[in-house]
Amino acid sequence: MLTANNVNIQIGSLTLAREMSFDLQPxxxxxILGPNGTGKSTLLKTLFGDQKLSGGEIRYGGEALSYKSLAKWRSKFGYMPQDINLDVNLTVTEVILLGRMDALSLRVDDHTLHQALHILESIGLSHLANRNVNTLSGGQCQMVLFAQALMREPTIMMLDEPVSALDLHHQHVLLDHLVSQTRQQQYITVMVLHDLNLAAQYADNLLVLKSGDLVASGHPKDILTSELVQRVYDVDAQVIKDDMGTPFVRTIRKRAA
Known part of the structure; x- marks a missing residue:
């Protein structure tokens, strides 16, 4: 279990987390949901150790985050950042293999190569294996970075807006695979999303942030309501539940009189 206890994050005069506490389960x-600028990405970076705590603590498996041993802490993570920059002269397969940089030698063994190609096949990217990443679209690069995160064989998966550049089909390909692997490998998976309906379909739990506060947490069926959408986003919405109880958010346009 990854646990945040009374976490505070302060950057200059800006408070991005105020006494936040939550547990993330295998x-x-x-x-993580919330308006722009409310600290969603910063919270991910803090869990990863890339942004220092101003107070509180983060623990995993009885071990507290220590900035003196970040390499050891980060070895547990498969981290897919929001900013995509693959300006390198490498093939897709080579970029994915970099996910195992800690175990690579001058020669890539057959098992490691097979593993990379299997991940590519599982997310429908086998046809790109020998393509240079400089020739890919933003969405394709996003899928490649997802594959690289899987290649790390993490215990904690962290993804910052992983579907922002993807079309509808590939949004579901990535999220279906993410959920499947989370269940099979018992990952602790946490991701930042803007699409409330994707969050409702794929997340077991939501952390809803606003102005530095954790304003709601729990299963989407329990907490995703029109009142919460209005409170957090200042948007009128209808929240309708399907036969399985999964909420669907339909925002209501404000029309001029």
């Missing part, structure tokens, strides 16, 4: 997907 085998479950948690989505």
């Amino acid at each position: 085998g479950q997907v948690t989505a």
Whole structure:
């Protein structure tokens, strides 16, 4: 279990987390939601150790995050950042193999290569294996970075807006595979999303942030309501539940009189 206890994040005069406490469980997907600028990405970076705590602590398996041993801490993570920059002269397969940089030698063994190609096949990218990443679209690069995160064989998966550049089909390909692997490998998975309906479909738990506060947490069926959408996003919405109880958010346009 990955646990945040009374976490505070302060950058200059800006408070991005105020006494936040939550648990992230193995085998479950948690989505972080909230308006722009409310600290979603910063919270991910803090869990990863890339942004220092101003107070509180983060623990995993009884071990507290220590900035003196970040390499050891980060070895547990498969981290897919928001900013995509693959300006390198490498093939797709080579970029994915970099996910195992800690175990690579001058020669890539057959098992490691097979593993990379299997991941590519599982997310429908086998046809890109020998393509230079400089020739890919933003969405394709996003899928490649997802594959690289899987290649690390993490215990914690962290993804910052992983579907922002993807079309509808590939959004579901990535998220279906993410949920499947989370269940099978018992990952602790946490991701930042903007799409409330994708979060409702794929997340086991939501962390809803606003102005530095954790304003709601829990299963989408329990907490995703029109009142919460209005409170957090200042948007009128209808929240309708399907036969399985999964909420669907339909925003209501404000029309001029």
